[in-house]
Amino acid sequence: MESTGFSDMDVRGRGQGLRDDEIDAVAMAVTAVIVNTMHGVPSSSGDMLAELRKRRALLQRIGEAPDCVATQIVAACAAYVEKKVTHYRMPLPVKQVIAFALYMWASGETYESGTSAFGIGRATGLQAVRDVISALLQAYPDAIKWPVGRRRVQILRAFRDKGFPNCYGAIHCTHIFIDKPAGAPSANYYDRKQKFSVQAQVVVDLDLRIMDDHIGYPGSVHDVRVLHNSQLWRRAQAGELFDAPPVSLPHRVVTRGYLLGDNGYPVVCPWIVQPYGEIDQGPNEERFDTRQKVARGCVERAFGRLKCMWRLFLRTHKTNLDTLPQQFVAVCTLHNILLDAGINFDENLLWEVDENGVHRRVDLGIVGNDAGGWQHCTNVDEDLLRDTLRDRLALM
Template sequence: MIVQRISRRPGMETLRREVRMRRYRQFLLLNTELQDPGDPLSKYDSHEFEKIYRFSKESFCELLAMIQNDIERTDNRGRPLPAVYQLLIALHFYCSGSYQKVVGDQHGLQVSQPTVCRTIHRVSEALAKRYSQFITFPSIAEAADIHAKFYEVAQFPNVIGAIDCIHMRISNPGGAMAEQCKNSKSWYSVNCQVVAGPDLKIQTAIVRWGGSVPDWQIYDNSRLKQVLEQGEYGHLVGDSAYQCQRYLLTPVINPTTQAEKCYNRAHSSTRRKVKRVFGMVKRRFPCTNQELRSNPKTSCAIILSCFALHNFALERQGLPDDSEAIYAPDDSPQDKYTGDYDPEGESYRQHIIYEWFSNDTPNVNFQQEDELCDSQQSWQ
């Protein structure tokens, strides 16, 4: 019997067909006419542009100048997107939270979903790399002014910032990282620690811990704790998820005296600054209020970019009109610190209660603060 050997190599005609198709695709790519990169700036008026991208045209151009060298390709291989379009696509994703394919279809280029994904990653990395240009912790010389501004809120003394954590939803990363990112409510998240100032600007942010890590552990492993323990800044105010320490005061769990109740109310009113920051970030950048479907590294860069852009927007455009009534939805895990207590922290908290809250209730409208907290706005 003669067995005929069948060749699995493609024939010459098939190879010629593939070469012709490849050349045809290259021809279409190289002869595609891109729109004028400046067109989006002239297509919309100032009000429409700011409504879509949440930044004025002047702020957008300034932001583009800061990161243009990082996101613009030096070669022309594959007809890369101009830097202005890359930033527009990333901002559109941040400000809408839409599917990446939908975002790619909005700018007249019919950008594919993989290209949008790479663009968001590239822009987010560029913004996150410039984190220190947007978010800076106050200097020692600025501490006294910050103490005075926080004191005006609810007469709580020596406060340098309000600290809290918020869980940002991400998709299941899989593998060993899945358990690290699963929080106590059994959904996947990045636990982000933020310190807010009296002007609702972010003083510092840590975006690298999975949802399974408790709030107090993030603070204990941060450089912020080491800076505060030098004793030159004052103290933070945080919720009961943290250990009460000399430089981080938490509320009294079961207040019994009038002074402790006054302390808790002043503490709560002061700490709501960071809640408003979370609300403003989620209102301005709805992608942080939805599940981020990128890999964990890119998701962290997106979140940190939104925090940085929050500060940039405040500096260039000021507070929104409804900033006083914006709070973040309370859907994050509400952990309680259950470890050992710090004698020095407990002693200092009692000292604050005795020195500042043992007399009459501080002259602050707590009722108005409570009403604002209860009337949370719609997030759509």
Template sequence: MPRTVFNRLYRAIEGEGFFVRRKDALSRGGIHPLQRVVAAIRMLAYGAAADSLDEYLSMSEDSVLQSLKSFCSTVIQKFGIEYLREPNEADLRRILAINAARGFPGCAGSIDCQHWQWKNCPIAWAGQFKGKERKPTIVLDAICDGELWILHAFFGSPGSLNDINVLDRSPTMERIIADEFPPSIPYTLNEKQRTMPYYLADGIYSSWAIFMKTIKDNTAKKEEAFAKAQEAIRKDIERAFGNDVSNVMVACIILHNMIVESRRDNYQSVMASLQHFSEARAMFAAGQSFTMVSSRHSRITSKVDHFSLKRDLIEHIWNAHGSV
């Protein structure tokens, strides 16, 4: 974590509720807010046990745990609106431009699920939270862009569900089907005009128009080139991965996005030449009929459109990079 991000966190949190230095019964200064912030970040960063920090920070186990819980809830309160918002039109144009430069026009990010072990899961709930991992887990469904900024996160599904079952419960997928998200931005692929963005996914996802999977049994050189490119770009999401557990996860996502934002100035963005974006505006119409939603659902889940998009991507990547 860069020092600038840490200082920003500390300035925002210092003096808030639990992060106030109080005097004890002997009028001596108690635990400094800086100690509490360092303890919380150290636990999040290294997975350190609370009782392992007593000598390093001169704090008891209970104080460290209270600091962690208060830190997570305060970070969500202070930075949640800014760092957990969904992409607007300007954000999506930037993401599409970055992925177009990487060989995937129309790609809005990579999607995947990650299972997190729930060590203290109640025995009565263990069955529904156990899946292929053989241990109780909680699922994080996430979408990230090429900069590793987490665009969408859905956390809390039981580990007995696979990626598709989790997707069926995702609020973002509901908004996509309702045509409320993402904004419709036209792009050209293989000399064809398209408006529906797509996400790179692994093989378990359905062959829908909004998902683009790799080709496992590729025999032609064009398909092999496409598979290598898709798998390389999709690694973005691999790199990016009770109420208290949920707050810890959400706080970690906010901190992750803050660090990504702080590093943007350290490299040359492919969007540097585009200095102005249109203002974000409401793109969605209220009160859609069942017929409209059903039609949108059919477009999203269309296998015909999925394979048509895949053929165009194969040709595009081959024409751009096939001879390299």
């Protein structure tokens, strides 16, 4: 990870930044973005500040609420962001540092426009984001974790009600679109949509909560290779993940846990159940595929909520490949915090107007894969598990 000492940074922020009330307004504006009260506000720095001043009273009322998410995040991260005064500079106010990072991720603006809106220099803004990433991961170390105890029971029950007993979650990858990377083999990052991107793999439950994430592989890499090089794969293969009480299925099959995936995972392991995906299907296979697709749809909904709330990861943007993984993990942490806080999501954010004035769904970077990314192998256990789940659904 690139690091920059504070003594070497642009220090224009102190004295030229926003007033305390404006800093509070900006912090609360992030909350307002989250709850969609800012939907449709112009994104330029001048227009945003003008709009913030108009809504200051409303935003302050939001901030005074005891359950204000932004206030909680600031309070939790403050101890990890606080900087000591040195002979070279005064530290930026903690609220300003945290508000800036949240604003950048939520608005998707560039560092140039974002830092000017906050009255700080670009280098200071870069360091502020690094500081907030570190603070979030320290303040919320368990925000992203594999389910255990009561949480695991709730997840297994929810998937059982969908027809998939002892299912832990659904797995998929999304592409984070970036500018052509400098200092790296750019062809490796050129994906199937002819865009430069980085792969992010997540596992989510039916509440859209992220339980595991793995990010950093170039966009040209197949989902299965990303999986095979992840900690998830190593832990699952070692028997550390799927340890639920065994459930008996038809044909004397017993399972202690598995995930749902799409056809991009061609029977590589006994713990990912994919659809049949055949053209000429029998009624039981068709029923299974429909139910499996509905259940694993939580992954796409999670990507939609995450990327449309934190729009930096929705749009193509210039990034540092060394810090992008940590930024995405930080935003996944925020994603889970907001779910725990009961923050609703406006489905209208999933739509945009293109240059021709046509409404269309935003591109969530979900690229379909075929089985070509991995040498096909036959796994009797996985095939048998899918068949028994199919037969169980036929009896429901």
